[in-house]
Amino acid sequence: MLLKLSMSGLKSKLKDYFVLLAGLIMSVSIFYMFQTLALNKAFLESNNAGISSIQFVFHAGSFLLAIITFFYIMYANSFLLSLRQKEFGMYMMLGAKKHKIMTLMFMETIVLGFASLLLGTGVGVGLAQGVGQLLMKQMEFTGSGYHPFYFPSLQVTAIFFTILFVLSAILNTIKMSRVSVLQLIHAEANTERATVKGKMTIVAAIFSLVLLAIGYYSMIKINVFAQVGIIVALITITSGTYLLFMTFMPWFINLFKRNKRSYEKGLNMFTFAQLHFRINSLTKVLGTVAMLIALGAGAISTGMAFQNNVMATANMMSIYDAVIHNPTTKEKSMLDTITFKESDEYRFKYDSKFVYYVKEDLVSHPPFVRVYNGMSGVKNTGEIKRVSDELPLGDSTNWSDDWHEAFRTIHVDGAHPDRKIRIVNEQQYEQLKGEAGVAFVGQADDFLKYEQQWKELDQLQVAKFKLDSVNQLDSKYSAYKMMHGFSSGLVFMGFFLGIAFLAMMASSLMFKILTGATKDISRYQMLRKIGVRKELLTKSIYKEQFYVFLFPAIVGIVHVLIGLNMFSFIILDPYYRVWVPLTLFIAIYMVYYVVTVQMYKRIVLPKEQ
Template identity: 60%
Template sequence: MLFKLSMSGLRSKYKDYIVLLAGLVMSISIFYMFQTLAMNKAFIEANAMIGPIQFVFYAGSVLLSIVTFFYILYANSFLLSLRQKEFGMYMTLGARKNKITRLMFMETVVIGLISLVIGIAVGVGLAQVIGSMLMKELEFNSDGYHALYLPSLIVTAIFFTALFLISAIMNTIKMLRVTVLQLVHADVQTDKIAKRGKKTVFAAILSIILLLIGYASMIFMTYLQQLGVIIALITITSGTYLLFMTFLPLIILAMKRNKKRIEKGLNAFTYAQLNFRINSLTKVLATVTMLIALSAGSITAGMSFKNNIMIMVDGADYYDVTLHNPTKAEKELLASIPFTEQKEYRYKVSDKGIYYLKDDLMNHPPRIMIRASKEDFGKTKVPDAELPTGAEIRGEKNDKHGPQMPNDWYEAMEMIQPYYVYKGERVIIADQQMYDRVQGKEGVALLGKSDQFDAHLSTWKQIDAMQKSKLKLTSDQYINTKYSNYTSFRAFSAGTVYMGFFLGIAFLAMMASCLMFKILTGASKDIHRYEMLRKIGVRRELLMKSMYKELFYVFLFPAIIGIIHVLIGMEMFSFILVHPYFRVWLPILIFLVIYAVYYFITVQLYRGIVMPRKK
């Protein structure tokens, strides 16, 4: 009988459980997908490029597991508060407390297992689709990759089963400490009004100090490194909670005392509603703010890595291609590319070394990258120093008594004569007379620069493959060309983009669940207030406008602080990315659109409770 009553109670709260299941399924499926992409050993061994991506997905799994742990505890505590009065009624009718706690324990575990099964099924689908997309993006071998991967399934099942058991135990302990009278009157307890005094002033000042310390640690992440992450995590989280607990009630109170604002429409009722419930919302809104920061930050950081690929590649290499003695096939490929700049340098190879003709170098000097500071990244210059005849670089038999090679020309010659072409050979600068006396095979080094490197990726790939074949190098052997640098940047960035996007979606689902839980659980208390206003003649349209405005403020404050966290937090990546804020508006806009959709859904659900349509 008790089991039937419990099932009836579950059905009556099915909307709340659907919200919980949505957040759980999303987090479980993404956790499983990350594990699958990171743990496929055969797949990883077949692709050396996957190394940095493996670390990215492991890091994403750790972050997701930490946030999910607190989300499950938080969500289950909300669901317990929904059922408190129901459990109290069962106990007044004769049900024993140990049976109620046992039943609640089983409910929590069963809901968790249902979400685990659905989440793994969705995760397998995501792993298949996203894995295929990732392999296509990075163009590597798919041998050994399996979307349904047993080790990943076991890790996911063990981790989330343990989480659900811990959550069930904590709910049981909480239930054992509550009296029957408290359970029966759970929905009529008044919200506590926080008293403002010296402690509040101290907490407000402390919140600002903590946030400033956290922001400073993110800005100077280059120097603090791992310590900066730990400091930011502690100070920003605690500072955000203190900020909402101290400043938000004051902001709402100031809005309520604004006479011009209060006298318009139902603003008096709207701000009174906010002022009445704000103290019970502060911790929830602080939690939502941190989830917004994680969600929007994950999406923004992922897309920032993608947007910086070409910035990093162009900043590392000015010329798109460096070729020695191009073959007929290579010349045909080069002819298909509209070069804006081409330079050729003649040289002779003898048993004493490689002699470059000084006149070619001085008459058509190559451009080199300026590497003085981060502000100069991507800028180029032409070596302006005189190139001494007889100067040389590289090789084991360098003449230490010869003229010194200027630094700019040394860098230029390192670019013209890459290490993988002639390893260990002396490279000597020769004037026309010296060059004519050298007995050896003549060659030519070609440098080419086009308008859009990324518009001819397939051509660069073919040229790299031909170079390896011509130099008798293996296909997996790394050569320092612009295309190889591009593939390396893209490999790391692609994994970060996918991880950021799906972490963002998971955190967004958790954020929406937490906010919906808190708003909808308190909706039953507002029913009689809206009924009273309708009875005294307030139009339904005005009530709807008040409802939209009230929930808009509830959604607005976390969004503002969360976006501020994200914008300052992007400085964390300044030591990795050249322009972390490049096109930052796009992911922020995507997040705000999704956030707005959640807002309208929540308003509709809330309206359905407090103002149901007449049949």
């Protein structure tokens, strides 16, 4: 009989359970999806030493995701308990034993958990396949060894969530055991105490700003503090964020209440009274959401910046797209398929000791060099110009810095091992008896458009000069592939982790808000009975939840915009297209805001006759 009553109650709240189940499925699928990276050794070890060297990043991200998932499940199960506690109180009033109710609650939590685990792993395999292949295609990242269905990941996910759901069921059962029948029946009548004002609140508010200032300064000056700055920023910003919400949210509400004109307009008095009642329980979750926003949007932003950094770094390391000495017939035919916006040829002769370049060729068509402005750091990319300094005859003793830089670009050391460079005039060149050759340099209209040609040209030169590897050419393509191999794993992990955090952050806030919704039912019923229109109550709900969603969004975005500066010492433009992840975050956030409001309305607003 008790089971039938329970199933009947469950059916009456089927929509709420569906949202809860969808959230749990999302949590499981994202966790599994990330485990396919964190545990897949074949994927990590077979994709360049750059990726295998950052295995700790994947494991650290996995650990962080596990912590977030733990709190997410706690919020979700609190919502589950809040949905049924009055119903369970009624069963006990009708004679049901408390241990029977506790067993029923335990079974419901476990069944819901295992259903979400089963469906979530299936969705996770699909997402791992779809999202993984999409990201690899966009980043031109082969990802050999990556398998969407990976048994060790499935095993870890199953063990982790089984423990988590059992623990949640036990905690819910313990909570139920400590609550009396009357407390269950009148659960929605309980109110939360507002924050008590005092000197300690002011001190804590100031201290939160000091902690945030220290954290921001550590990130801005990351090139000075290095790893210590990262550790300091993590500690100070995390603690500062929680303190900020604990102190400034009550202050903001009280500040608004002092503005009588706005406070007494419409249902603003009721709206801010609602915020005042629940502010204590919300501060911690608001801090968590703000940090999740920063981590999620920051991870995607950093991934995009690393992707952009590949080509930017290659351009900085080598001005010319192609530097070829003595082009063969096959190399010339390959060059003919490329559209060059700038190209030059420099004659030379070489013997056993020297490579002789013709001064007239170099002076009439000076090579490009990168001019730096004296600043240090990765952001100092410099401007490109043609060399205008005097070029003396002879060896490099009297060359200017620009000419030294120019010959580092146009001269291929691998083609002329152990030979020094000398400058000769036209007449001297004609009298030399060494082997004649030409150095071709060019800048294409679009480097990535001709990626296959650069690859084949490098391979032809390696074979022609009998080099050990492409790296000995020091070409732009070799620099590009080196940076691409190093950054692809970081970009891949950044997008995975970012999507996981962004998907979880708003749903955590949603479940926390809905957990306390039953306590607000009586207040909305009272307002409706005294004649307040439903449209005004709906407007009040939208406004109340807007403020709750707004503040962590602002703080999280500020964290992202300042925190990206941490990567300025290894990324040329850490703010590259930062609007993309922020737009993605806002879209996800707005969806959860609308869903939360609709579910909250269904719980608190009285049903119309």
